[in-house]
Each structure stands twice: as C-alpha cells, then as structure tokens.
Amino acid sequence: MHSSLFIYPSLSIKSKRTGTDNSSIDSLPHFLTLIAVxxxxxxxxxxxxxxxxxxxxxxFLLTVMFVVSAAVAFSTVDLVFxxxxxxxxxxxxxxLVGVFLVFLLLxxxxLVASSDMESITDLVDDSCHL
Structure with a gap:
C-alpha cells in the first residue's frame, strides 16, 4: 500500500488523495526563514x-610608505604619528558603522518577520511551486 506524499519546502506534507495538510509543523519554517534572513x-x-x-x-600602507619617505627626507616624525x-x-x-548596520538589519x-512572516513564506512557497 503506497500513498503519494509530497514534501514541500515549507515542510508541510500534502496528500494527493485527500488534499489534507499537516500544518502542525508550520511554525518551524517561519523560524528557519527568520534565521536564514x-x-x-x-x-x-x-x-x-x-x-x-x-x-x-x-x-594606510601606501600612505605610510609615502609619509615615512617624507619623514626621512624632512625629519618630521609628527606626520607619521x-x-x-x-x-x-x-x-x-x-x-562602529558596521556594527550599527548589522544591528539595524537584524x-x-x-520586525518584518514578526509582522508579515506569513506573506513572506507564502511568496517563498509560491515561487518554489512554479
């Protein structure tokens, strides 16, 4: 006895015959999508x-080479410092800007995941099933 089951990227399992959806594990794809993004x-x-x-x-390396050569020529060590x-x-x-950007993106x-996660996963599911 073989039943046709399809496993979609959203981890929901659908049966061809009954059309039922096993959505008890629906929260896992939302969390995984959030982590991936x-x-x-x-x-x-x-x-x-x-x-x-x-x-x-x-x-820095290029300017140090230039300034050191100038400092040797003019004996101005203050330029190097x-x-x-x-x-x-x-x-x-x-x-600091990089840390701020990472924090802002996270x-x-x-915010996007908590407010609109259902539509994001729907878009992903629709694009995977084309």
Missing amino acids: AVTAAAVVTIIMVFLLLLVLLL DLINDTLFVLTTLV VLVF
Whole structure:
C-alpha cells in the first residue's frame, strides 16, 4: 500500500488523495526563514565591512610608505604619528558603522518577520511551486 506524499519546502506534507495538510509543523519554517534572513543580512554586511577595512589598510600602507619617505627626507616624525592616529580613527569609525548596520538589519528582519512572516513564506512557497 503506497500513498503519494509530497514534501514541500515549507515542510508541510500534502496528500494527493485527500488534499489534507499537516500544518502542525508550520511554525518551524517561519523560524528557519527568520534565521536564514538574519544570517544572510549579517553575512552581507560583514563581507562589505571586511572589503572596506582591506581598502583602508591598503590606503594606510601606501600612505605610510609615502609619509615615512617624507619623514626621512624632512625629519618630521609628527606626520607619521598624525597619520597613524587618523587611520585608527577611520578604522574605528568603520567598525562602529558596521556594527550599527548589522544591528539595524537584524532589528528590521525581526520586525518584518514578526509582522508579515506569513506573506513572506507564502511568496517563498509560491515561487518554489512554479
């Protein structure tokens, strides 16, 4: 005796014959969608921040080489210390902006998920069943 069961991405199991829906595990996909969106948003912001930090580090190295050569020529060590202070300020600002963006994205994800999660999962289910 073989019954045809289909498992959809929303983890609900539907039977061809009866058309009944096992929705006792419906809350799990909502939670998994929320986790996936939050992790994706945090990963995107982290990748952007790492890229920006690498650019600042490259800029720092290039300017240090220039300033050190100028400091050797003009014997002005204060320029080197000013450059280091400015670079540390820029790096700290970038890290703080990145942390704020991750926090803001997580808050927005939780707000959207709590208010409109049903329509989000419906859209995902509809797109998976085309």
